[in-house]
Amino acid sequence: MKAEIIAVGTELLLGQIVNTNAQFISQKLAAYGIDVYFQTVVGDNAQRIRQAIETGRSRADLLIFTGGLGPTQDDLTKDVLAAYLNRGLVIHEPSMAKIEDLFSSRGVHMVESNRRQALIIEGSEPLANEAGLAVGNGILADGTHYLLLPGPPKEMKPMMEGSAALWLQSVLGNEQPLHSRLLKFAGVGESNLEAKLIGLIEGQNDPTIAPYASEGEVSIRVSTKASTSEEANRKIDATVELIKELVGEHLYAQEDIPLEEQVIRLLRASGRKLASAESISGGLLAELMTSIPGSSGEFAGGVVTYTNEMKHALLGIPMSQLEGPGAPGAISESTAALMAERAMAIANADFGVSLTGVAGPSEAEGKPVGLVYAALAQRGKPTEVYTMNLRGSRQIIRLRAVKSILHRLWLAVR
């Protein structure tokens, strides 16, 4: 089956927003084994939406629209497609009831146009919208499948994973449904991970093993067709065991969560606490840890000591360690160790992590851009210190340094 994704919205053509919907839908279709040959963006204009439908039909079996299902006069997708198919629009009563309930529960007068969100194309399957009011549609007409999704990502994504996923399964016919699991890796680069797994990736067809890009992290998707989830899980588990034998020390989760969230979970499960002392990363590690809801139980806090004076004032590191003839300097193994140990002690925590180094653009203390010292202190154990030589922009060096020390922490806490 060949699909085309058609995003509808003038704001995309003006460059006001980026088309993340096309990416999300493409990723889902890739997982279903559906080929995407074209993505199109068209504005809120009836004539050009119709043109996009005609062009799409000439080159795909499945047209997936996102956007244009809302209440305003600019929301045209259903109207244009219904006219193109010579079908009417009918009210989907459960959706209408949901809209009326919402407004009456808020005690707000409902503008009439909101009813438009409950309309579906005659003879189509309504697709529930868990996160909004505009109902989705699935239609088969003259051999072409049409899927209508809302535009706001917070509505589109749950529909694509819920009611639209079920509809797509039915469209794919009596094939066994595809099951897949995302594996998340840390402390290893994408090409390095692929090199270690290449024999496995090329040597087996079921389950398939595919690298998967998700916001700069290294992930792999393991997929198989099976009639039940139990059967799929058995097959996927067996493949995951093979992967673990090769790269188990990097596989931190079998679901789509960031490394910092897995670390927080493991700290929580074992009743332990972390504190941080950051120089090169400037608060990025603290920011990532505290981005996880409820992390205050596991992350006590930390310091951002961007100058020698602050390393002395906040952490009590002697100035003689940091500067002057023969001093190791702020960017050194021993300073990294002291930073992690002092942060742990001040917070009365179980772990302390630190990062000190040169993010660029220019060298510091005569040390090159990309040189980073990281330390992991733990209660009752010797402090681990290690050195990294990172490449990339200032921001990438900072992010890689943070993810690296979080990987070491994960190894210690898992």
Added chain:
Amino acid sequence: MKAEIIAVGTELLLGQIVNTNAQFISQKLAAYGIDVYFQTVVGDNAQRIRQAIETGRSRADLLIFTGGLGPTQDDLTKDVLAAYLNRGLVIHEPSMAKIEDLFSSRGVHMVESNRRQALIIEGSEPLANEAGLAVGNGILADGTHYLLLPGPPKEMKPMMEGSAALWLQSVLGNEQPLHSRLLKFAGVGESNLEAKLIGLIEGQNDPTIAPYASEGEVSIRVSTKASTSEEANRKIDATVELIKELVGEHLYAQEDIPLEEQVIRLLRASGRKLASAESISGGLLAELMTSIPGSSGEFAGGVVTYTNEMKHALLGIPMSQLEGPGAPGAISESTAALMAERAMAIANADFGVSLTGVAGPSEAEGKPVGLVYAALAQRGKPTEVYTMNLRGSRQIIRLRAVKSILHRLWLAVR
């Protein structure tokens, strides 16, 4: 003139990357007054690239390609377009010399395919690539204009703003070139800013005043056509003066820089230093400040005190202030003030900022999600404390809180 943007790359169709190029190019075209009616994404496949050219020609006068100019067998854009136009490919000698120089200066053997990057379509204008090896092309054939840009954003963007911009000006004919200036605002929401400027926006046509979305910040682009930059600057300056009269306390820059960068510049110019104490924002403020290269002279550092114990241990705030019967609590005006003042004192800085509040998902100390106390301490002046009631997700509340206190700091330091 009607344009269509055609991004070429199978990685886009697989959802491995998001099509930020289409957004960037669309924004630029909007500024030039060129309408974009469609954006298309097509894979690295000769037949389908040809189809995209044919479809594009039927509905646009200007086709802008991005991607497929590189050295590999997957890079097909030039080959397919040349064949479609019945033209040959010829070597652009300056580009070839650049490629050969680069490899010889590195002492690396050049793989033959790299020469492909110096090929241009016969009768086309070569467009210099300042940031990479693949030369761009501008072509007029049978009434349609074609612009070929590289795919990597770090090459595409400078070309779109440099050699391709000049080519587009020539395509637009003897119209006067468009000049524009971006104005950046802080401490005000987009709809609020528009409401204050609506009279001005609707009341004048030259220069035009248009809201402009750029990564969640509030911006306005002022544009005018003029034969010289001096003339354009005179006209734009006059409009900026009118805008300043209405919303001058929010206009922090007349170029595309983030608020934190402007704050760093002003601190640097006046030889002053900042320190921070963050609770709700968890290090985000420190992370933004230190993301600006060379900020260690102006940002001494800060603390992330996510627990009461850390507020006591790092800042010396009495526990009786933070908890127990009758205590103001960690989330209070007086704690915010103490945090900012103590951070400033410890760092021996000129300014101290602090944020304490409830980011959610659930309330804390019986206080609602979105309640934030912010403080700005300054040497020799009384500490300013204010309250915010923010809406949005956990991340949005944190970001808005940080941008708000940075706006206050900007007002104090400008």
